[in-house]
Amino acid sequence: MTRAATAAYGTAGRGARPRRRARALLRWSPLAPATVLLLLFLAGPIGYCVYIAFTDMQLTGQESTSFVGLANFRRAFGDPAFLNAVVLTLVFTLVSSILGQNTLGLALAALMRRASRPVRTLTGAVVLTAWVLPEIVAGFLLYTFFERRGTLNAVLEWLHLPTQNWLFTLPILAVSFANVWRGTAFSMLIYSAALAEIPQEVTESAAVDGASGRQRLWHITLPMIRRSIGTNLMLNTLQTLSVFGLIWAMTRGGPGSRSQTLPVFMYDQAFLKSLIGYGTAVALLLLVVGALFSVVYLRLLREEV
Amino acid sequence: MRRIAPMALLTAAVLAAGTLTACGDGSGGDRNTLKVAFPKDTNNKVTVRDDYVELVARAFEKANPGKKVKLIPIQASENDYYAKIQQMMRSPKTAPDLVYEDTFLINSDIAAGLLRPLDPYLAKWADWKQFEPAAKAAARGQDGRTYGVPDGTDTRGLWFNKKIFKKAGLPQDWRPRTWDEVLAAARTIKRKVPGVIPLNVFTGKGAGEAAVMQGFEMLLYGTGQDQLYDPATKKWVTGTKGFRDSLEFLRTVYGEKLGPDVSDALSPNIQTNVATELMPEQKLAINLDGSWLGQQWQPKGGGKPWPEWPTVLGRAAFPTQHGAAPGKVSLAGGWTWSVPRQSQRPDLAWKLIETFQTKHNAVEWCVRGAQIAVRKDVAADPAYLKSLPGIDFFTGLVKISRYRPALPVYPKVSAAIGEAMEAVTSGDASPQQAADAYDEQLKSIVDGRTVAKP
Numbered sequence: 001m002t003r004a005a006t007a008a009y010g011t012a013g014r015g016a017r018p019r020r021r022a023r024a025l026l027r028w029s030p031l032a033p034a035t036v037l038l039l040l041f042l043a044g045p046i047g048y049c050v051y052i053a054f055t056d057m058q059l060t061g062q063e064s065t066s067f068v069g070l071a072n073f074r075r076a077f078g079d080p081a082f083l084n085a086v087v088l089t090l091v092f093t094l095v096s097s098i099l100g101q102n103t104l105g106l107a108l109a110a111l112m113r114r115a116s117r118p119v120r121t122l123t124g125a126v127v128l129t130a131w132v133l134p135e136i137v138a139g140f141l142l143y144t145f146f147e148r149r150g151t152l153n154a155v156l157e158w159l160h161l162p163t164q165n166w167l168f169t170l171p172i173l174a175v176s177f178a179n180v181w182r183g184t185a186f187s188m189l190i191y192s193a194a195l196a197e198i199p200q201e202v203t204e205s206a207a208v209d210g211a212s213g214r215q216r217l218w219h220i221t222l223p224m225i226r227r228s229i230g231t232n233l234m235l236n237t238l239q240t241l242s243v244f245g246l247i248w249a250m251t252r253g254g255p256g257s258r259s260q261t262l263p264v265f266m267y268d269q270a271f272l273k274s275l276i277g278y279g280t281a282v283a284l285l286l287l288v289v290g291a292l293f294s295v296v297y298l299r300l301l302r303e304e305v
Numbered sequence: 306m307r308r309i310a311p312m313a314l315l316t317a318a319v320l321a322a323g324t325l326t327a328c329g330d331g332s333g334g335d336r337n338t339l340k341v342a343f344p345k346d347t348n349n350k351v352t353v354r355d356d357y358v359e360l361v362a363r364a365f366e367k368a369n370p371g372k373k374v375k376l377i378p379i380q381a382s383e384n385d386y387y388a389k390i391q392q393m394m395r396s397p398k399t400a401p402d403l404v405y406e407d408t409f410l411i412n413s414d415i416a417a418g419l420l421r422p423l424d425p426y427l428a429k430w431a432d433w434k435q436f437e438p439a440a441k442a443a444a445r446g447q448d449g450r451t452y453g454v455p456d457g458t459d460t461r462g463l464w465f466n467k468k469i470f471k472k473a474g475l476p477q478d479w480r481p482r483t484w485d486e487v488l489a490a491a492r493t494i495k496r497k498v499p500g501v502i503p504l505n506v507f508t509g510k511g512a513g514e515a516a517v518m519q520g521f522e523m524l525l526y527g528t529g530q531d532q533l534y535d536p537a538t539k540k541w542v543t544g545t546k547g548f549r550d551s552l553e554f555l556r557t558v559y560g561e562k563l564g565p566d567v568s569d570a571l572s573p574n575i576q577t578n579v580a581t582e583l584m585p586e587q588k589l590a591i592n593l594d595g596s597w598l599g600q601q602w603q604p605k606g607g608g609k610p611w612p613e614w615p616t617v618l619g620r621a622a623f624p625t626q627h628g629a630a631p632g633k634v635s636l637a638g639g640w641t642w643s644v645p646r647q648s649q650r651p652d653l654a655w656k657l658i659e660t661f662q663t664k665h666n667a668v669e670w671c672v673r674g675a676q677i678a679v680r681k682d683v684a685a686d687p688a689y690l691k692s693l694p695g696i697d698f699f700t701g702l703v704k705i706s707r708y709r710p711a712l713p714v715y716p717k718v719s720a721a722i723g724e725a726m727e728a729v730t731s732g733d734a735s736p737q738q739a740a741d742a743y744d745e746q747l748k749s750i751v752d753g754r755t756v757a758k759p
Contacts, residue, residue, distance in 0.1 A: 059391045060410070061713040063418040148568060168568030254510060255571045255731055271388035273720055274413075 059274035072281035085265035097240035100180035105187020131185035139249025171259035194228035343405035345378035400647035416713035422450035440679035453641030457676025460702035509727035524551035527625035534710035552736035581609040596699035600675035615694035637706035
């Protein structure tokens with residue numbers, strides 16, 4: 001659409017140079033408010049954050065702030081607690097986003113295509129409710145589910161199975177499950193849309209040719225929704241990397257630091273230990289992790305089959 | 306098209322101007338409105354402080370026509386409350402005019418330049434003479450100036466359930482003289498009264514400063530002089546036997562299952578849990594805790610009204626490790642009212658502090674909040690002395706109570722102690738390993754100003 005519009009203006013504007021420049025300016029002007037706002041409210045704070053990451057700013061305990069260069073970053077890489085948080089973040093992302101939300105979302109979308117209308121409506125409503133709930137509410141709900149006297153243990157007791165305090169014994173898996181529970185709806189919606197786009201004739205003719213269900217999935221369905229998979233993985237991963245409220249409400253990163261992912265570690269350093277500078281440096285490193293994931297997914301998207 | 310461009314630019318300008326001025330609007334605010342920030346209990350049923358602050362604020366408005374008090378109750382766990390007010394105090398746009406500060410953090414905030422010295426006001430204030438010297442020192446910065454007016458203090462000791470003690474065959478007027486006697490009583494209860502938690506000592510990161518002060522430092526201060534900070538050399542102390550012994554005590558409590566289930570003990574809800582469930586439901590025999598506990602069981606504004614507690618609960622001082630003089634340990638803390646440096650109305654804020662600390666209001670708070678009085682006239686007031694059973698016991702501990710090192714880095718040292726406690730309690734580290742990790746962390750926190758003690 002933009003190209004067509006440009007072409008149209010291009011022919012109309014043949015002639016004097018200043019006039020063309022004025023027109024170019026004019027074409028940009030509708031974007032001006034957005035650009036100004038973006039610079040003011042998005043780029044501004046980010047720039048300020050980058051600056052803080054190179055200082056020893058503290059929330060309390062010292063009055064002046066000085067520039068410390070790369071000290072915060074050096075400190076992070078020598079800090080076992082930071083490395084622990086990186087590992088836990090990767091585990092959390094892999095289990096809850098890539099394996100959990102993504103696979104479960106695809107499975108649900110595929111199953112719902114075949115399901116009857118009432119089943120489809122009901123499942124959709126349940127899954128969507130989990131997604132619509134604010135993160136912190138979901139966190140408290142799942143806390144009461146996993147807690148020692150919570151729902152899960154009540155069910156296990158009823159089945160005469162051994163119970164335990166899940167938030168204490170398996171904290172990182174408990175919060176991962178919570179994130180799957182909360183975020184699957186998003187993947188489900190994306191895949192539902194993607195699956196609906198696949199022309200019926202293709203799968204039907206494959207079936208006629210004798211392709212089994214698994215072959216059809218592997219050779220037809222998945223390649224055809226490859227772009228949706230990439231987009232979904234990217235959005236899911238970025239969202240999961242920044243999950244904070246859910247984990248904070250359920251475990252506060254504990255016990256010890258066994259569920260302390262990067263955002264929780266960041267909060268702990270910046271606001272509980274008052275090391276704003278160090279916490280911000282960790283935030284920038286988290287940004288880098290997110291960027292790395294995005295690059296991988298974008299590469300996947302670019303390759304043609 | 307041509308008409309759209311100016312319009313767009315205008316819109317941008319209006320939007321930008323609008324948002325910018327919107328930011329500015331909140332800044333100074335109304336000259337006659339005071340903003341007061343204080344913590345609100347995470348348990349909605351507990352409204353003791355809210356009610357009292359509200360009461361004083363309305364009285365202030367009545368006495369000063371045209372002035373308004375805007376209350377900013379901050380409902381959060383203790384650590385989150387500190388972070389919140391520190392952020393608010395950094396900017397004149399958000400700074401309250403009066404803020405409720407824990408003495409644990411006040412020196413850190415003074416060093417950060419967040420608070421305003423009150424000496425000019427105090428010099429002209431007759432009531433200041435009524436305050437105990439130790440209380441006056443609680444809000445004094447390293448520059449010798451005073452940055453807050455305390456409204457109470459607290460002491461710590463053992464609360465025990467006489468009914469459970471009777472079942473276990475233990476004396477009703479229990480007075481343990483050493484750590485071993487405390488542990489022995491706990492073991493007896495575990496043996497004779499099954500289903501009851503023998504002894505609670507707060508531990509780990511979940512309970513935050515409560516674990517470090519009520520738990521660890523009550524132990525550490527009973528192992529010898531200056532085990533945490535050495536005032537003579539002005540250095541922090543590493544490698545003491547007392548530190549390891551205190552951690553060893555925790556390992557005994559949680560390793561022998563004399564305490565609450567480890568997963569409960571490390572949960573952030575343990576404090577509320579102990580005060581509103583375990584103790585009133587008679588599921589806990591001995592609790593090492595603070596003088597304010599009765600606040601939770603008040604008929605009005607308490608989280609869990611419990612009329613029988615005065616007859617059920619006994620109190621005993623916490624002993625030193627081997628019974629060394631003076632035989633008992635207590636730490637004192639408390640909160641102060643302070644004026645942020647960025648406050649726009651310090652004079653009016655001071656007037657409100659004076660209102661909080663009229664003798665009448667001070668008694669009111671000590672009674673409602675189960676506080677230990679810091680004013681001589683309040684401590685002698687019959688209304689105060691009769692307010693809560695045991696208040697005389699805890700007031701008696703003030704004489705031997707000691708304070709935490711009032712230094713800006715203390716909160717970080719405290720966080721490191723909490724981590725050492727958590728590692729030992731969860732079984733992740735031995736007392737020796739946890740103490741070594743603490744020593745390492747301490748060196749980086751205080752920039753190497755440490756001294757090794759045997």
